[in-house]
Amino acid sequence: MNEETTFKPCDLVIFGALGDLSRRKLLISLYRLEMASLIEPDTRIIGIDRFEGSNEEFVETIHKSLQEFLNEKLDEQTWLQFSARFSYLKIDLTQLDEYQILNTIIDGKSRVMVNYFAVAPFLFTNICQGLAQCGVLNEESRMVMEKPIGHDLKSSKAINDSVAEVFTEKQSYRIDHYLGKETVLNLLALRFANSIFTTNWNHNTIDHIQITVAEEVGIEGRWEYFDKTGQLRDMLQNHLLQILTFVAMEPPVNLEAQSIHNEKIKVLAALRPITIENVERKTVRGLYTSGEIKGIQVPGYLEEEGANTESTTESFVALRVDIDNWRWAGVPFYLRTGKRMTYKRTEIVVNFKQLPHNIFKESFAELPSNKLIIHLQPNEGVEIQILNKIPGIDENIKLQKTKLDLSFFDTFKNSKIFGGYEKLVLEAMRGNPTLFLSREEIEQAWTWVDSIQDAWAHLDAAPKSYPAGTWGPADADELITRDQRAWEE
Numbered sequence: 001m002n003e004e005t006t007f008k009p010c011d012l013v014i015f016g017a018l019g020d021l022s023r024r025k026l027l028i029s030l031y032r033l034e035m036a037s038l039i040e041p042d043t044r045i046i047g048i049d050r051f052e053g054s055n056e057e058f059v060e061t062i063h064k065s066l067q068e069f070l071n072e073k074l075d076e077q078t079w080l081q082f083s084a085r086f087s088y089l090k091i092d093l094t095q096l097d098e099y100q101i102l103n104t105i106i107d108g109k110s111r112v113m114v115n116y117f118a119v120a121p122f123l124f125t126n127i128c129q130g131l132a133q134c135g136v137l138n139e140e141s142r143m144v145m146e147k148p149i150g151h152d153l154k155s156s157k158a159i160n161d162s163v164a165e166v167f168t169e170k171q172s173y174r175i176d177h178y179l180g181k182e183t184v185l186n187l188l189a190l191r192f193a194n195s196i197f198t199t200n201w202n203h204n205t206i207d208h209i210q211i212t213v214a215e216e217v218g219i220e221g222r223w224e225y226f227d228k229t230g231q232l233r234d235m236l237q238n239h240l241l242q243i244l245t246f247v248a249m250e251p252p253v254n255l256e257a258q259s260i261h262n263e264k265i266k267v268l269a270a271l272r273p274i275t276i277e278n279v280e281r282k283t284v285r286g287l288y289t290s291g292e293i294k295g296i297q298v299p300g301y302l303e304e305e306g307a308n309t310e311s312t313t314e315s316f317v318a319l320r321v322d323i324d325n326w327r328w329a330g331v332p333f334y335l336r337t338g339k340r341m342t343y344k345r346t347e348i349v350v351n352f353k354q355l356p357h358n359i360f361k362e363s364f365a366e367l368p369s370n371k372l373i374i375h376l377q378p379n380e381g382v383e384i385q386i387l388n389k390i391p392g393i394d395e396n397i398k399l400q401k402t403k404l405d406l407s408f409f410d411t412f413k414n415s416k417i418f419g420g421y422e423k424l425v426l427e428a429m430r431g432n433p434t435l436f437l438s439r440e441e442i443e444q445a446w447t448w449v450d451s452i453q454d455a456w457a458h459l460d461a462a463p464k465s466y467p468a469g470t471w472g473p474a475d476a477d478e479l480i481t482r483d484q485r486a487w488e489e
C-alpha cells in the first residue's frame with residue numbers, strides 16, 4: 001500500500017449521487033484516485049438519491065456514467081475495486097424521517113463520515129437537519145459543499161448559518177476546485193520558496209498583473225442556472241478572486257489552514273470597492289453572440305437552448321482591481337473571464353516595471369519589460385520573458401525577446417498531474433482543510449462582489465456583445481489601454 005493512504009477510512013456519503021455534479025466531476029475524480037491507489041482500502045462510498053432501483057442497478061448506472069464522462073477507456077480492474085465500495089440508499093432529502101436509514105449502514109467508530117452535498121443549495125438545510133435528527137454524526141464527521149454558496153452576501157450567510165447549526169466551521173469543507181489545481185498550489189512554492197520572486201513581488205518592481213480565465217465552452221445546457229448567476233458570480237467571485245488572493249497575499253507563517261486563510265482574508269478586505277462612482281471605468285460586461293470556435297459555428301447566448309431572449313446576464317467580465325495595502329499600492333490587477341472565448345486559457349501574467357533608461361535603442365525604441373507568465377491550464381507551466389543578445393560578431397549588440405520556459409509535463413515527466421477535484425476530494429477524505437474556503441473568505445468576497453452587482457443594477461446597461469471565438473468586447477481592450485497597457489496575447 002502506498003504510504004500516503006494510511007489515513008482513517010471514510011464513509012463517503014454522496015447526496016445527489018446520480019446528479020450532474022456527482023457524475024461529471026466527483027465520481028470521475030474518485031475513480032482516478034482509485035486508479036492511483038490513493039483511496040484508503042476500507043473506505044466506502046454511499047450514494048444517496050431519489051432513484052428507485054436496487055444496489056446493483058445503481059452500480060450499473062455509475063458504470064455507464066463513468067463510460068460517458070471519462071475521457072479514456074475504463075480500466076476493468078480499477079472498476080472492480082471501485083464498484084465494490086458502493087452502496088445505495090434511496091432518500092427523499094426533504095423528508096427528515098427518511099434519513100433514519102443511514103443508521104443501518106454508517107459506522108462512526110472505525111470510519112469518518114464525510115458528507116458530500118452534491119445537490120442544489122436549497123437542500124443543504126434539509127440535509128443538515130436530517131443528519132442531525134437521525135443521530136449518525138459525531139465530532140469527526142465532515143461536510144463538503146460546493147459553490148454556489150449563495151448568490152450574494154445575504155443568501156450566503158443564510159446557507160452558512162443553517163450548516164453551522166449542525167457542523168462546526170472545522171467540520172465544514174467549502175470547495176473551490178481551482179484551489180486543487182496543481183498550478184494554483186504552485187503559486188505558494190513559486191512565491192515563498194524562491195528569493196528572486198519573494199524579493200521582487202511588490203510595487204517597487206511590478207507594474208501590473210493580469211489574470212485571465214478564458215473558457216471555450218458556453219452554457220452547456222445550464223442556461224437557467226447561468227442566467228440567474230452570470231460570469232461575475234459564477235467565475236469571478238470564487239475562482240478568479242481565489243487566484244488573486246494567492247498572487248497577492250503576504251507570506252503566511254506556515255502552511256496551516258488558519259495561517260493561509262488569515263492572509264487571504266486580508267487581501268479580500270483590502271480590495272478597493274467598485275461602486276456606482278467608478279463602475280463604468282473599472283468594469284466591462286460582455287455577452288457572446290454567435291461565432292466560430294476552432295472552425296465550428298456556435299450559437300450566441302440568447303440563441304442557446306432554453307434562452308430568454310430578453311436576458312441581460314453577462315457571459316464575460318473584465319475588471320480593474322486595486323488593492324489598498326502597502327505591497328500593492330499603485331499596482332493594478334486586470335481580471336477577465338468569459339465563456340465562448342477563442343480557446344481555453346487560464347493564466348497569470350506578472351508584468352515587471354520598465355527600466356529607467358534604455359541603452360539598446362537600436363534593438364528596441366522602448367525596452368519590453370520582463371514578464372512572468374504562469375500557465376494554469378492547459379499546458380501547465382511557468383515562463384519568464386527576458387531580453388537576450390542575439391549571438392553574432394557584429395559590432396552592435398542586438399537584442400531579442402526570449403523565454404525561459406518550464407513546462408510541468410516535460411520537467412516532471414514522472415509525476416502525474418491530477419485535476420483540482422481529485423486533490424480536493426482526497427484532502428476532504430483525509431481531513432486537511434487547508435485548501436478549502438473559510439466562511440469569512442466567502443463572505444468577504446461576496447461583500448466586494450455585491451457592490452459591483454449593485455452598481456451594475458443601478459446603471460441598468462446591457463452587456464456589450466462579442467462574437468463567440470474572440471477575446472471579448474472591444475470595451476475590455478479599452479479598459480486596459482486607457483492605462484497605457486495591453487492584454488497579454
Ligand code: BG6
Binds near residue numbers: 217235
Ligand atoms: C465552474 C463554473 O465553477 O467552473 C463553470 O460553474 C465553469 O461555469 C467551470 O465552466 C470552469 O472550470 P475549469 O476547471 O474548466 O476551468
